[in-house]
Amino acid sequence: MGKPPINGVEFGTPVPQPGDRWIPVVQPRAKAPITVRVLSSKVLSTMVHWVPNALKPGSGHSAPHTKPDDTCPLCIEMGQVPRWHGYLGAWHHSTSRVVIVDLSVHAIHACSALDPARGHDLRGLELRLYRAGAGNNSKMMAELSKLTYKDDELPDAPDVAKCLARLWGLNNHGMLRFGDAGAAL
């Protein structure tokens, strides 16, 4: 129930539901490592394309590999092989907000405990992500360390599949196929 408007401003807007939040997807950059506390229990994986922005060299966005290999429009139009990506809900210390970290296959190889096929519960662990070299495209590295906080001090994990489906413009019947396949590709 809102209060009467004051100069056209309506106060008393309901608190948005957690599912309505926009949660940023983050990766480490060469000069900006990321340290997070993991909220998800395991990595959620899918196959992803990188779509470069023709108007802005060096930038672009991720897009899901959505259909069987012989009919995915990005496979056909770009002649590009989709890549494995893994996603984890996490608490980002430096911005004090919930994020989704986007993990490359190299990060999983660097830290095999992240591999969802291994079945480790990752919630509560601290994860540091950084680049092996000087470029933002150099191999992503990952290190996990033991928890030092109690679980009840952590926020709930975001619904990573739902957040990504929204980011990628998919509805509930989107053809994105998430899984927990291992990264040993």
Ligand SMILES: [Zn+2]
């Ligand atoms: Zn594809």
